[in-house]
Amino acid sequence: MPTPPRAEASTTTPVADTPTTTPVSDRPDVVHDGSTAVADLEVDDGDTDGDGEGGATPAADDASASHEHHGGRPDVSIVLPTYNEVGHLDAEVVRITEAMEASAYRFELICVDDGSTDGTRERLRELAEQDDRVRVFEHRRNLGSGGARRTGTRAARGNVVVWTDVDMTYPNDQIPHLVDSLAGYDQVVGARMSEQGTHKAARVPAKWAIRRLAQYLAQEEIPDLNSGFRAFRREHAVRYLNRLPNGFSCVTTMTMSFLSDGLNVGYIDIPYGAREGESKFHWYRDTRKYLLQVVRMILGYEPLRVFMPVGLALLLFGVGKLIYDISTKDLRLATNTLLILFAAFQVISIGLLADLVVRVTKPPVTDHLEDDVER
DSSP states (O other): OOOOOOOOOOSOOOOOOOOOOOOOOEEEEEEEETTEEEEEEEEOOSOOSSSSOOSOOOOSTTOOGGGGGSSSOOSEEEEEEESSOTTTHHHHHHHHHHHHHTSSOOEEEEEEEOSOOSSHHHHHHHHHHHOTTEEEEEOSSOOOHHHHHHHHHHHOOSSEEEEOOSSSOSOGGGHHHHHHTTTTOSEEEEEESSOOOSSHHHHHHHHHHHHHHHHHHHTSOOSOSSOSOEEEEHHHHGGGGGGOOSSTTHHHHHHHHHHHTTOOEEEEEEOOOOOOSOOOOOHHHHHHHHHHHHHHHHHHSOTHHHHHHHHHHHHHHHHHHHHHHHHHTTTOOOHHHHHHHHHHHHHHHHHHHHHHHHHHSOOOSOOOHHHHSOO
16 A cells, blocks of 8 residues: 655644554574664565565465555554563564554564563564564664664665554554554654653653753644654655664654654654553663753754853843943953853854754755665
C-alpha cells in the first residue's frame, strides 16, 4: 500500500484522533553504527536476487490474509529497542504483529537487542527464525535506547519508521492508526495523557522545564516532547541520525530537529500504561543527561533566542550603570561597569557564533534514500 501523502501545510497542528510464516536462517555479520562497532545478527529477509524485493509471497489463492504483508518492500519499519525484556517480549511482538496484519500496510519489525543478559537476545533469534518479517540486530554492549533506535532506523527499509518501546507502556496496537495519522505530516508523536514512569517527583518537573524551553526555541506548542511512540518519514529522519544521543533524550532530539527545519509535526493523544519489568531510568545519570540536553538544545536550535535577550539585558544594564557612573563619579568608571559591558559583548558574540555554526552544519535537505537502505 502506498505510504501516506506528504505534507502540504507549513504549520504544526494536532492530529484528530480516531481510534504462516516462512522459516529462515540467520547469518552473522558485523556492522558499524557511526563510530561504534556493534555485532549484528540480521535475519535473512528472503532477498536472494538483490533487488530489495525479498520475503515470501503467496503460493496459493487460498493463502491466509496475513501473507499479504509478506513479499515486496515494507511500507512501515517498526523499531523496537530491547534490553532485558524477555518476560513480556512475546506479548508485545504478538500485539504489534496482530495489529499490523489487520491493517493494509506491509511491515517489518526491527528488534535491536542492546546488550541483554536475561535471554532476550536468544528469544529474538527464535522469533526471527519463525517470522521473516522480524529482523534482529545485536549490540555487543548496552548503548542506550538512542543507540538502539539509531541502529534500527538506519536498517529500516520502509518509507515510514515507527519508534516504540517493548515494555507494554505504549499502545502498540494503535500503530496502524499512528501511521494513518501521518498523512499531511512529516512526523506524528503520540502525546501521553498521563505520566506512569518511576521517580515522578524528579522527572515531571524536569520534563516540564525542558518542554517549556523547547516550545520557546521552536515557537510552537509541543504537547509531548519526549514521547517514545512516534512515526516519521525516513527520508527526513536519516539526516538527523548522527545527532541522536545514546540515551533517552534521542526522542527529544528528533522532535526538535524536525521542528527546527520547518517540517510538519502533528500529535495524537494516547494512553500510557504501567511499565512491565524493571525501569532503565537512573536518577543521577539520566538527570545529568537531561541537563546536558538543555545545553544542547540551547546551542543546537535557535541559540540567538537565548543568548540575544540575555546579552541585550546585560548591555542595557551596563549602559545604565555607565551613565550613572559618569554623572555621579566625575567621569570615573567603576570596575563592575566594565565587567558588565564585557559580559554583554561576550554573551552576544557567543550567540552569534553558535547561530553561525548551527546554520553551517545544518544537514542537507536532499537524501538519497536508496543508497542508505539495506537491499
